Amino acid sequence: xxxxxxxxxxxxxxxxxxxxxxxxxxxxxxxxxxxxxxxxxxxxxxxxxxxxxxxxxxxxxxxxxxxxxxxxxxxxxxxxxxxxxxxxxxxxxxxxxxxxxxxxxxxxxxxxxxxxxxxxxxxxxxxxxxxxxxxxxxxxxxxxxxxxxxxxxxxxxxxxxxxxxxxxxxxxxxxxxxxxxxxxxxxxxxxxxxxxxxxxxxxxxxxxxxxxxxxxxxxxxxxxxxxxxxxxxxxxxxxxxxxxxxxxxxxxxxxxxxxxxxxxxxxxxxxxxxxxxxxxxxxxxxxxxxxxxxxxxxxxxxxxxxxxxxxxxxxxxxxxxxxxxxx
Amino acid sequence: xxxxxxxxxxxxxxxxxxxxxxxxxxxxxxxxxxxxxxxxxxxxxxxxxxxxxxxxxxxxxxxxxxxxxxxxxxxxxxxxxxxxxxxxxxxxxxxxxxxxxxxxxxxxxxxxxxxxxxxxxxxxxxxxxxxxxxxxxxxxxxxxxxxxxxxxxxxxxxxxxxxxxxxxxxxxxxxxxxxxxxxxxxxxxxxxxxxxxxxxxxxxxxxxxxxxxxxxxxxxxxxxxxxxxxxxxxxxxxxxxxxxxxxxxxxxxxxxxxxxxxxxxxxx
Numbered sequence: 001x002x003x004x005x006x007x008x009x010x011x012x013x014x015x016x017x018x019x020x021x022x023x024x025x026x027x028x029x030x031x032x033x034x035x036x037x038x039x040x041x042x043x044x045x046x047x048x049x050x051x052x053x054x055x056x057x058x059x060x061x062x063x064x065x066x067x068x069x070x071x072x073x074x075x076x077x078x079x080x081x082x083x084x085x086x087x088x089x090x091x092x093x094x095x096x097x098x099x100x101x102x103x104x105x106x107x108x109x110x111x112x113x114x115x116x117x118x119x120x121x122x123x124x125x126x127x128x129x130x131x132x133x134x135x136x137x138x139x140x141x142x143x144x145x146x147x148x149x150x151x152x153x154x155x156x157x158x159x160x161x162x163x164x165x166x167x168x169x170x171x172x173x174x175x176x177x178x179x180x181x182x183x184x185x186x187x188x189x190x191x192x193x194x195x196x197x198x199x200x201x202x203x204x205x206x207x208x209x210x211x212x213x214x215x216x217x218x219x220x221x222x223x224x225x226x227x228x229x230x231x232x233x234x235x236x237x238x239x240x241x242x243x244x245x246x247x248x249x250x251x252x253x254x255x256x257x258x259x260x261x262x263x264x265x266x267x268x269x270x271x272x273x274x275x276x277x278x279x280x281x282x283x284x285x286x287x288x289x290x291x292x293x294x295x296x297x298x299x300x301x302x303x304x305x306x307x308x309x310x311x312x313x314x315x316x317x318x319x320x321x322x323x324x325x326x327x
Numbered sequence: 328x329x330x331x332x333x334x335x336x337x338x339x340x341x342x343x344x345x346x347x348x349x350x351x352x353x354x355x356x357x358x359x360x361x362x363x364x365x366x367x368x369x370x371x372x373x374x375x376x377x378x379x380x381x382x383x384x385x386x387x388x389x390x391x392x393x394x395x396x397x398x399x400x401x402x403x404x405x406x407x408x409x410x411x412x413x414x415x416x417x418x419x420x421x422x423x424x425x426x427x428x429x430x431x432x433x434x435x436x437x438x439x440x441x442x443x444x445x446x447x448x449x450x451x452x453x454x455x456x457x458x459x460x461x462x463x464x465x466x467x468x469x470x471x472x473x474x475x476x477x478x479x480x481x482x483x484x485x486x487x488x489x490x491x492x493x494x495x496x497x498x499x500x501x502x503x504x505x506x507x508x509x510x511x512x513x514x515x516x517x518x519x520x521x522x523x524x525x526x527x528x529x530x531x532x533x534x535x536x537x538x539x540x541x542x543x544x545x546x547x548x549x550x551x552x553x554x555x556x557x558x559x560x561x562x563x564x565x566x567x568x569x570x571x572x573x574x575x576x577x578x579x580x581x582x583x584x585x586x587x588x589x590x591x592x593x594x595x
Contacts, residue, residue: 050492050496051495052492052495052496071495071500072492072495073496073497073498073499073500077496078496078497079492079496081489081493083487083489085487085489085490085493087490087493087494087508087511087512088490089511089512098497098499098507099497099499101507102494102498102499102503102507103498146493146497147496147497150497150498
């Protein structure tokens with residue numbers, strides 16, 4: 001049974017189709033990412049699951065039960081908000097214990113549960129502080145503890161790492177992944193950062209303009225994109241236009257070619273002019289132009305480096321050229 | 328480099344300004360202790376505490392004081408309910424004409440009291456409502472609502488909408504969210520607004536003259552008393568009480584909202 005399933009769900013705001021006939025199934029225990037640019041409908045989908053939005057059409061099921069008419073407080077899901085939404089008038093312990101207080105648990109029990117949850121996110125001893133006295137990373141952990149203490153069957157995370165600096169973000173990625181494995185509950189998170197989605201999720205749904213373009217494992221959406229938008233958004237693949245691909249392979253379809261799959265060789269099927277080089281540390285990024293198409297290649301350390309203006313031959317393994325549906 | 332000490336001229340100017348503002352009030356305090364009761368003679372020929380006793384034994388003072396306190400309390404209560412609801416609607420929901428509603432709520436405080444008073448009086452006349460305690464309350468509520476609204480709306484703007492969603496996400500229904508999240512977050516703003524509203528109502532003269540019948544609130548009583556040269560210092564004693572009763576809530580409101588948005592709505 002799916003933890004969450006959407007059946008033709010739409011959410012319209014006036015003439016805007018924020019979510020447009022989306023169907024989707026998320027399995028129990030899955031770490032699921034909703035990836036897309038801002039305004040693509042991924043956050044609205046999350047809010048539909050939480051119950052902050054009602055669908056204009058379609059059925060939303062949580063563990064088999066239709067919930068689209070249930071208010072948020074009747075759904076077995078909890079949310080970690082993008083701005084954390086910690087209650088400023090309560091200290092950290094009372095913030096975490098809030099849901100248990102509403103559920104009618106007595107003071108001693110809920111404080112014990114809150115302290116355990118704080119320990120789980122490594123914030124023991126911070127219970128008496130006010131949220132305003134915490135750093136961004138600590139606030140996020142409190143928000144996480146406040147949701148997890150409710151023992152939800154599905155945890156929703158809205159851009160959970162968006163407000164953190166790079167180092168903290170990488171650390172939290174690992175921690176979230178570990179937590180999810182330990183607890184075994186379904187995590188659904190929304191992000192516009194494809195690196196985050198690929199490194200954390202078991203499965204990724206790529207959103208654009210209110211629709212899901214592709215759902216699959218990180219490897220699938222990265223290496224085998226269905227449509228050019230996915231190829232471009234998930235890690236900036238080169239997209240070869242259909243006429244060029246037709247000449248190279250005989251099949252008339254657009255194709256995706258990862259920057260790291262391109263090699264500069266003595267001989268190859270495509271000739272290109274180098275327009276720019278940039279040094280990235282572990283690799284060198286080369287921007288080239290071939291028959292009016294802009295291409296990017298990532299050259300590993302040690303590979304021969306061309307100079308801007310050089311004309312070079314490009315080669316790749318036949319298996320790396322991925323043909324796509326759509327223009 | 329600006330010097331960290333103000334120049335002498337500035338200090339003198341500030342001192343003169345303060346004297347100008349507060350000397351008359353001090354004079355009123357001094358006259359409360361004078362032995363001379365027909366005219367205000369300077370310097371007072373002697374000092375006495377007997378006017379406090381006289382005031383204490385005057386039933387008309389007590390009646391006026393009781394009326395003023397009741398009017399202020401009920402106007403404030405009405406304003407707290409209406410002002411908070413208005414503020415919640417304006418800051419939470421997006422509807423057509425929202426800005427206009429906001430302006431219309433604030434407008435009464437910009438209108439001269441005379442206009443408000445005349446307007447209310449004609450409405451009471453047309454609707455054939457006899458003047459009573461409740462017409463005074465109604466008059467006062469018009470400006471008390473504004474003060475509460477201004478304070479509440481400022482606080483609502485700073486209260487993130489996701490707090491309400493977070494509360495509901497954690498299992499709280501609307502009423503529990505109101506009680507455990509919304510009210511605690513706007514409580515100090517409501518207290519500050521309520522105190523200001525109370526103080527404004529307590530010393531209001533103009534609107535009251537148009538909306539009261541035979542009843543006298545404390546400020547109206549004082550105005551009448553000044554015309555009659557009988558036991559004049561009694562008025563000064565009452566004035567002292569009014570100053571203190573009005574000042575304390577305003578100071579309280581100031582301290583409660585210090586460091587937050589400015590407490591809007593003064594004058595009237």
